[in-house]
Amino acid sequence: MGKIMQKEAKSRTSLRFSVGVALMAAVLSAPANAAQGLAIPEDSLGLYNFSVLEDRSPDAIQFKGGDPGTNKRIAKSYHTAPPMVPHSNAGFLPITRESNLCKDCHFQPGMIGMKLEAGMPVPMPASHYADVKKEELYMGRWNCMQCHQEQADVKVLVNSTFGKAVKKGR
Ligand code: HEC
Ligand code: HEC
Secondary structure, eight states: OHHHHHHHHHHHHHHHHHHHHHHHHHHHHHHHHIIIIISOOGGGSSSSSSOTTOOOOOOOOOBOOOSTTSSOOOOOSSTTOOOOBOSOOTTTOOOOSSOOHHHHHHOOGGGTTOOOOTTSOOOOOGGGEEETTTTEEOGGGSOGGGTOOBOBOOOOSSOOOHHHHHHTTO
């Protein structure tokens, strides 16, 4: 039995060896293919329709929200998604260790569950506090911009199929 297995093992090794040689040959001939005009053009390598070697600045983004208190809340993409910021953040950023203007309006532990009138800041939910009753913010939520973003109309490079997938019930 031992002999047969040894034989088989030997033939497998030689098969692997010849596949290896074939692969190597393919790799070595790749530059030759490129020289024959089969190389991918520079402007087809990236998502943009210009050369990847060009260094163009992206278009400036115009955010569309008005001052806080003048905007409609935006429907969430899905349950538990962080809601989008419907208002302008002009003058509130950056958030630093010492200053957080978002918190000045949204840190409202006493308002959780209250019916909101138009123009009232939406209170941060209970998940954002270490302890709602003791009115302690959970510091893992300090950098609001990590999860909540201002909105702008921008052209996307690749369209999302997310909404369609949701409608199909996936
Ligand atoms: C001057 C008070 C004020 C400041 C400062 C402020 N907001 Fe608001 N925010 C509001 C009000 C009021 C609303 C309700 C929508 C409206 O009327 O504009 C709101 C809405 C939101 C919402 C939507 C909540 C929901 O459930 O729809 C998010 C998210 C939000 N703000 C995040 C932020 C972040 C992040 C910052 C800091 C960069 C910030 N806000 C600064 C007052 C403020
Ligand atoms: C780690 C991500 C994260 C950070 C950081 C964060 N949030 Fe949120 N926020 C969420 C999510 C997710 C929700 C949706 C409710 C939930 O699941 O807790 C939410 C909900 C909210 C709401 C809506 C409450 C409601 O009743 O609809 C407001 C307002 C808000 N956050 C404000 C803020 C502010 C202001 C900060 C900064 C001080 C902040 N958040 C930091 C993820 C975050």
